[in-house]
Amino acid sequence: MNKMQAPLPKALAELFRHWQPDGETGVPEVEAVFSAGHSNRNFLVRQGALRFVVRLPEGDGRRLGIDREVERQVLERAESIGLGAPVLFCDPRRGTLVTSWLESRPLRVEGVAADLMIDRLAAALRKLHAQKLDVPVLNIVDRIRSYARDVQSDDSRNWPRARRWLSGTRQVLEQYRFARWRDVLCHNDLVAQNILDVDGRIHFIDWEYAARGDPYFDLATLAEDNGFERLDRSRLLLAYGEFGDAASERLYRARVLYRLLSVLWYLMRLRGANNEWLPALARQEQALETLLRNGVED
Structure with missing residues (x-):
């Protein structure tokens, strides 16, 4: 601030x-x-x-x-x-x-209290995802395609860069496109800065992307942006009520889509001589490359 x-x-x-x-x-x-x-x-x-x-x-x-x-x-x-x-x-x-205004402090998912905090985050997501609200449905693949079209039409210089990532994630995109998932009320932007500790209670802010959608996208955003390791992700899935290879596969696909969406989002902002977003874009690209290289076992 x-x-x-x-x-x-x-x-x-x-x-x-x-x-x-x-x-x-x-x-x-x-x-x-x-x-x-x-x-x-x-x-x-x-x-x-x-x-x-x-x-x-x-x-x-x-x-x-x-x-x-x-x-x-x-x-x-x-x-x-x-x-x-x-x-x-x-x-x-x-x-x-x-x-x-919420008087708060940033949430910390680290140290000896990390497991307890992951449990609390999973409980907050279960509560959110249980809500019934008549708002539009968001398919993340549709949003990815919309962002890609914008880059293609508005920024010929960066379109080859976007196309390379779209090609590299094609298999995941196709798997997700034909997968069946229940749509629930989702936040869709659970990056670390949007999660607050308000007097010991978890609150979410910045709800502009909220819609009905795949709950695994919220889980994936939470895990990726907070740097969850494999054991942390397993803990998150278990606390949320999901487990097994199928749940890990779904979370992996959602993690890839989160990183791809983030790459395209930054490419949309990166126009002309504006280099402000280059470091953040590079971090997202590196994370996506690592995900694709290591696969679900990462």
Whole structure:
């Protein structure tokens, strides 16, 4: 987070012209901007005694598959089961979402408490995946193809790079395409920075990609982004209620798709002379190459 002392950005000033938090009449002040967000600009705002997070789209949110109305519905359900922050305001047309600020600390899955934390994460996912909510279904392969089409049409320089990875993962893509999986309510972006410890309770943030989908994609994202080793992944599957070779195969395929989707996402951002995303892209490519080389036994 970076401290902000400047006047309100234009988009925030516009927000406060037509919305004010209940019971607060003070002047809103931007305390910080969260620079880690890739699909949103996130501002921590204080107004009177209230602190809240304003989320504004970074570029074309629809192009990245973001629907604020769906995000609102999912967040309200998540808040009702103790996994999300309360929604204070939502304007789908402008792509604006305001939620309460959660005082928290980053989640740590390491050391002697790692097994217990993995069990808690699995329990949180079971709770989320048990929810029934009428929101769109996301097939990760469809999202991968959508991202690939964007790279192909908008960036001829990087298309050969994307095509190489699509070719290298073709077998996994075909296996996943014809696999049967139950669709459940998923977060779909459970990277480490989106998992918080709030007074000893797990909360998830940044729900913009939430949809009904394959629960194994949530498990795979969690495992990959938190650097789970083989024993950690086995523990996660067992705590979630899945085990055996079939479960390990499904998790492996979902891990490959997570890394491939991430590679394509960064390639979409890598246009012209913008080299800002090169280090992150290189890390994703290295992780994907390792997965493909080592296979499910990794």
